[in-house]
Amino acid sequence: MRADEMLDCLEFLDSDLIEAAAQPPTARKKSPFGWQLRTIAATIAILFSVDLIAFVFKSRPSDVHLDHPSQPTFVTQPTEVPVPSNPVVSEPVEQTGEVIYLMLDINPSFRFAVKDGTVLECEAGNQDAERILDQLELVDQPMESAVSLVMQALINEGYMNVEDSAPILLLSATENEASAQLLHEVLLTVNDCVLQNEKNCFVVTQQITDAEAAEQLAQQYNTSLGKMQYVLKLLREETGLSEEEASALTLIELFDIDIEKRLIEPPYKVDDIDECGERALYVGTTDSYISYVSWQKIPPEEQQLLQEMYPPEALEIMFGPQVWSTVPNVVGLSVQEAVALFYSQNLAPRLCYADNKDVRITEGYTDGTCYYQDISPGRLWNSQASIQIYILLTEPE
Amino acid sequence: MEDAHIVQLYLQRDESAIDATASRYGMRLRNLANSILQDIHMAEECENDTYLAAWNSIPPHEPFTYLFAFLARITRHLALDRCREQSRKKRNVLLVELTREMEQCIPGTGNVEGSVDARMLGVAISKFLREISEERRLVFLRRYWYMDSVAEIAKGFSLSGSAVKTMLFRIRQELKSYLRKEGLIP
Numbered sequence: 294m295r296a297d298e299m300l301d302c303l304e305f306l307d308s309d310l311i312e313a314a315a316q317p318p319t320a321r322k323k324s325p326f327g328w329q330l331r332t333i334a335a336t337i338a339i340l341f342s343v344d345l346i347a348f349v350f351k352s353r354p355s356d357v358h359l360d361h362p363s364q365p366t367f368v369t370q371p372t373e374v375p376v377p378s379n380p381v382v383s384e385p386v387e388q389t390g391e392v393i394y395l396m397l398d399i400n401p402s403f404r405f406a407v408k409d410g411t412v413l414e415c416e417a418g419n420q421d422a423e424r425i426l427d428q429l430e431l432v433d434q435p436m437e438s439a440v441s442l443v444m445q446a447l448i449n450e451g452y453m454n455v456e457d458s459a460p461i462l463l464l465s466a467t468e469n470e471a472s473a474q475l476l477h478e479v480l481l482t483v484n485d486c487v488l489q490n491e492k493n494c495f496v497v498t499q500q501i502t503d504a505e506a507a508e509q510l511a512q513q514y515n516t517s518l519g520k521m522q523y524v525l526k527l528l529r530e531e532t533g534l535s536e537e538e539a540s541a542l543t544l545i546e547l548f549d550i551d552i553e554k555r556l557i558e559p560p561y562k563v564d565d566i567d568e569c570g571e572r573a574l575y576v577g578t579t580d581s582y583i584s585y586v587s588w589q590k591i592p593p594e595e596q597q598l599l600q601e602m603y604p605p606e607a608l609e610i611m612f613g614p615q616v617w618s619t620v621p622n623v624v625g626l627s628v629q630e631a632v633a634l635f636y637s638q639n640l641a642p643r644l645c646y647a648d649n650k651d652v653r654i655t656e657g658y659t660d661g662t663c664y665y666q667d668i669s670p671g672r673l674w675n676s677q678a679s680i681q682i683y684i685l686l687t688e689p690e
Numbered sequence: 691m692e693d694a695h696i697v698q699l700y701l702q703r704d705e706s707a708i709d710a711t712a713s714r715y716g717m718r719l720r721n722l723a724n725s726i727l728q729d730i731h732m733a734e735e736c737e738n739d740t741y742l743a744a745w746n747s748i749p750p751h752e753p754f755t756y757l758f759a760f761l762a763r764i765t766r767h768l769a770l771d772r773c774r775e776q777s778r779k780k781r782n783v784l785l786v787e788l789t790r791e792m793e794q795c796i797p798g799t800g801n802v803e804g805s806v807d808a809r810m811l812g813v814a815i816s817k818f819l820r821e822i823s824e825e826r827r828l829v830f831l832r833r834y835w836y837m838d839s840v841a842e843i844a845k846g847f848s849l850s851g852s853a854v855k856t857m858l859f860r861i862r863q864e865l866k867s868y869l870r871k872e873g874l875i876p
Contacts, residue, residue, distance in 0.1 A: 298808065299792040299795055299811075300770070300788055300789060300792050300834065301767075301770065301808060302808035302809075302811045302812050302815070303812065303815065303834055303835055304763050304766060304767055304808075304812065305808060305809045305811070305812025305813065305816075306812050306815060306816045306819070306831075306835065307813075307816040308753075308755075308756035308759035308760070309756070309759075310816055310819055310820075310827070310831060311758075311759040311762060311763070311831070311835060312756065312758055312759050313827075313828070313831075314827070314828050314831035314832055314835065314836065315718065315758055315759075315762070315836075665841060665851070667850050667851040668850070681851065683841075683851075
């Protein structure tokens, strides 16, 4: 059988399936949280937002639980604070004078009180966290340093070493004008620690709108405030679970529900072939970004593939230090202008040329101009991530 | 006019069946053909050929409850045939792209030459599509049955282009595994 015959045999699909798909789709009904996923990274004030920035280096079987690895080695010496490889592009946390409570849950559970970017107080939510905090002095530290210390301790303690899996790290902050930005800052710090230590991790960030109610439930079900908020968010969907049952689930199990309910985009797995046939080397969700391992670690055949797809300037950006910057709007620009604009932002776009016969949304654009970009302008994006721009080309090559 | 009534007109050999069909489904059939052919004039010819084919095939067929699917199948078939005819003259980007994508659902060209009945495969794919979520099913059908572009699907489903491509890739992979499990491909 040839591929075109395969295309033909679809003719014999059941009539009801064909009828059901007959109408071109109108805009899909989004989850009440879907739009918020995208806005938190842009630090837009919202009532309740959940954003996921996930980065994994390996695939994660869904049946792995977030239990602590057996008897981790406890490091008694203070650990070195990793210097963020690129604190870059983001603005410093705004000085609002308001106290923001930030929770970090992975299994050990931490709660920080933060004012103007400095830790006022840090509490352990459970015994595991208590053991870690006993070794650290976090009060009066800049939030970035405090999170780096905690992350390094978690890594040293083995909490990020769940074999063949990527643990879920939940970052939550009480809702506040500056909390979205604080979450973003913390996310970058976490990202740096994870990348520098070559660990795997999914990071889910959320803001807590009604902290008092969530706190009461957290106490009732003996769980952390951050996890309770995550549970409450998931229970707004039809999960068939009670608050008590959901609270008893691990973060990984909750995350799986999140994916199943499509509140977040499911992550790529390693070895998936992404658009344009590029193999995913280590990747996150389709809604966040795709990262690349260092050049040296890529097999020669993969290097060759990337060299064919990207010019040297782009490869330099992709395999250089990770930089976060704002995606420019290049729709309507010429290919040269668009690429130059991306490079100036330390982003390496992949160019997709399309015949306007193939894509029929190109009215008003001339040949050689960008008519679509797959990542919206204004979003924060990182230099190691995949981003595509589509260039109109009337005559196919 | 209801589908059943239109089919009844065909069965009575009443030529007003054609007008009724055109009035009810003409635009959708034309759009389907245009999606494949990217040429409105050829799409209109396809639409007219569809009416003729329907006239010749009802009876024996009696698509009382699935008239649109019945007509759309004819239109799609005719459009693909024309598209291939055109491809011999000039490469058709869409067809090449879709063919490449469908290659991922089969182990390789020639491996199962003639071994699988297309109708049987159609039944198996229908069964597979019923097992996946509605959204994924619709995305698959819009791409490979109605031949919408990825950009159109992305817009319609409020997904990014990458998400659509990833979703399609995964469905193709799952379909391949499914067909293999069913013994339809090696």
